[in-house]
Amino acid sequence: MYLDVSARLPAEEIRRRLPSMHHQFKELADVDITAEPMEVGPTCHYVMGGVEVDPDTAASKVPGLYAAGEVAGGMHGSNRLGGNSLSDLLVFGRRAGLHAALYSAALAEHPLLDEEQISAAAAEALTPFEGSGAEGPVENPYTLHQELQQSMNDLVGIIRREGEMEEALKRLAELRERAERAVVEGHRQFNPGWHLALDLRNMLLVSECVARAALERTESRGGHTREDHPAMDHDWRRVNLVCSLAEKPAPDAQIGVHHQANPPIRADLLALFGLDELKKYLTEAELAAPTVPGPRSAGAADADGADTDSAAAGGAAADGAATNTQTGADQ
Amino acid sequence: MSYQADFRVWRGDSSGGGLEDYSVEVNEGEVVLDIVHRLQATQTPDLAVRWNCKAGKCGSCSAEINGRPRLMCMTRMSTLPPGEPVTITPMRTFPVQRDLVTDVSFNYAKAREVPAFVPPQGLAPGEYRMQQADVNRSQEFRKCKSSASSARTPATRSATTRRTSRRSPGRGS
Numbered sequence: 001m002y003l004d005v006s007a008r009l010p011a012e013e014i015r016r017r018l019p020s021m022h023h024q025f026k027e028l029a030d031v032d033i034t035a036e037p038m039e040v041g042p043t044c045h046y047v048m049g050g051v052e053v054d055p056d057t058a059a060s061k062v063p064g065l066y067a068a069g070e071v072a073g074g075m076h077g078s079n080r081l082g083g084n085s086l087s088d089l090l091v092f093g094r095r096a097g098l099h100a101a102l103y104s105a106a107l108a109e110h111p112l113l114d115e116e117q118i119s120a121a122a123a124e125a126l127t128p129f130e131g132s133g134a135e136g137p138v139e140n141p142y143t144l145h146q147e148l149q150q151s152m153n154d155l156v157g158i159i160r161r162e163g164e165m166e167e168a169l170k171r172l173a174e175l176r177e178r179a180e181r182a183v184v185e186g187h188r189q190f191n192p193g194w195h196l197a198l199d200l201r202n203m204l205l206v207s208e209c210v211a212r213a214a215l216e217r218t219e220s221r222g223g224h225t226r227e228d229h230p231a232m233d234h235d236w237r238r239v240n241l242v243c244s245l246a247e248k249p250a251p252d253a254q255i256g257v258h259h260q261a262n263p264p265i266r267a268d269l270l271a272l273f274g275l276d277e278l279k280k281y282l283t284e285a286e287l288a289a290p291t292v293p294g295p296r297s298a299g300a301a302d303a304d305g306a307d308t309d310s311a312a313a314g315g316a317a318a319d320g321a322a323t324n325t326q327t328g329a330d331q
Numbered sequence: 332m333s334y335q336a337d338f339r340v341w342r343g344d345s346s347g348g349g350l351e352d353y354s355v356e357v358n359e360g361e362v363v364l365d366i367v368h369r370l371q372a373t374q375t376p377d378l379a380v381r382w383n384c385k386a387g388k389c390g391s392c393s394a395e396i397n398g399r400p401r402l403m404c405m406t407r408m409s410t411l412p413p414g415e416p417v418t419i420t421p422m423r424t425f426p427v428q429r430d431l432v433t434d435v436s437f438n439y440a441k442a443r444e445v446p447a448f449v450p451p452q453g454l455a456p457g458e459y460r461m462q463q464a465d466v467n468r469s470q471e472f473r474k475c476k477s478s479a480s481s482a483r484t485p486a487t488r489s490a491t492t493r494r495t496s497r498r499s500p501g502r503g504s
């Protein structure tokens with residue numbers, strides 16, 4: 001696919017408005033975007049899902065663990081709008097820091113670390129140097145990483161299909177089995193192969209979350225496009241998909257997905273939208289509710305400005321803010 | 332078109348080290364960082380190298396290529412003399428930590444000396460406007476990071492630079 005700005009703007013204007021793009025194409029591809037089209041393609045841009053957090057405090061379900069920014073889920077629903085990550089970081093980064101400090105200061109005594117857990121974690125981290133001893137040939141972490149990327153790109157990418165995502169889950173199970181046999185060489189200082197071997201475990205879990213949630217969500221919404229379910233389904237809007245480690249992990253399923261109801265949108269926030277807009281997203285029952293469209297109260301604006309960050313009525317971040325893997329994420 | 336290139340890469344740590352020879356596959360259109368990654372993936376999994384954006388923005392892939400400071404992600408293989416070995420060494424400006432990774436804490440110390448941006452008092456939201464002239468000024472700093480004489484300096488990380496580069500369609504939003 002080609003994108004051509006040369007036909008739309010004078011060369012001088014392109015150099016002024018798109019200096020880094022102009023420079024990059026020239027430097028890396030010998031393409032002068034002021035005079036010719038550039039070849040473009042889709043790529044991962046942002047992860048919409050993430051750690052489930054409380055919108056007011058940014059607290060996760062793990063006591064003392066706070067998450068904000070791209071690693072937190074739910075803030076942007078199924079489609080983060082351009083530029084909105086920066087404002088997310090500013091608002092929720094502040095909340096996370098503030099509440100983490102308050103939490104820590106309020107602790108009567110600091111929890112003691114469990115020596116046994118620490119040694120277990122240290123031993124696990126060092127496993128790739130010796131190998132786990134699992135049956136089978138040793139594996140190169142870089143090869144596994146590449147295959148993981150390729151599988152997710154091919155099978156859980158931009159246009160998603162049921163059969164392909166099922167295939168992806170099979171491949172993830174195989175990769176996980178092989179990852180246990182990852183072996184690295186060398187030292188412990190700045191060793192990228194070792195870091196990759198350690199990261200693989202998390203990458204595989206996150207990939208499984210994405211694939212499972214995307215398979216489960218039988219609709220298209222935002223960045224999640226199902227070829228076999230091309231339309232948006234109003235009932236799905238009220239559902240967040242929450243992934244967690246399976247209670248009984250199976251070789252082909254480390255992750256469990258459950259449906260969690262989205263809190264209803266606050267009346268004062270609903271009132272910001274026209275009825276025609278709301279019709280695109282809400283169910284008939286929600287539209288019939290007396291709060292649609294309700295009077296606009298001052299509460300929404302104030303909740304964010306309050307210096308104390310008190311848990312203002314209903315929370316400043318409404319729809320979907322306390323969530324997770326809404327669509328299986330991506331882009 | 333693929334070919335095998337000879338690479339000489341400095342391996343070692345703060346106590347010393349030396350150049351090691353490798354032969355690596357190169358494909359059309361690749362940059363030096365691609366080759367270093369292939370080297371890691373196929374021959375030297377523990378080769379220490381820093382990189383982040385692969386787009387000439389962050390400066391973390393700085394190294395000396397044939398003796399000159401360059402960004403590895405912005406140095407196309409086709410611009411290097413054909414048939415000659417490519418020598419990659421860590422930046423001499425900074426103390427070496429391991430292989431191509433150097434201690435750049437100096438940059439962060441300098442960055443902390445740059446005063447934080449504070450909008451003028453008494454302005455309502457939306458009243459503060461960024462002028463095109465300010466955007467243009469920041470473009471000067473962008474030239475530094477790819478100049479052959481420079482280590483990446485904190486100046487290039489100014490808020491304005493980041494903002495303009497992030498705003499470009501295609502990479503932005």
Ligand SMILES: Cc1cc2nc3c(=O)[nH]c(=O)nc-3n(C[C@H](O)[C@H](O)[C@H](O)COP(=O)(O)OP(=O)(O)OC[C@H]3O[C@@H](n4cnc5c(N)ncnc54)[C@H](O)[C@@H]3O)c2cc1C
Binds near residue numbers: 069070504
């Ligand atoms: C090309 C591109 C352009 C974009 N343009 C825009 C834009 O114009 N406007 C906008 O609003 N958003 C934009 N975004 C999105 C936005 O930049 C990101 O969502 C945002 O920077 C994420 O910030 P963060 O602090 O949550 O995470 P990050 O900035 O990703 O920070 C995570 C940090 O954690 C560190 N880390 C990772 N693992 C470990 C570990 N094990 N131990 C310690 N540290 C660790 C990483 O090194 C990193 O510094 C863009 C994104 C991309 C990819």
Ligand code: SF4
Binds near residue numbers: 480
């Ligand atoms: S200003 Fe400094 S960093 Fe920039 S090009 Fe000149 S010497 Fe290099």
Ligand code: FES
Binds near residue numbers: 384390
């Ligand atoms: S990786 Fe960021 S400048 Fe090269």
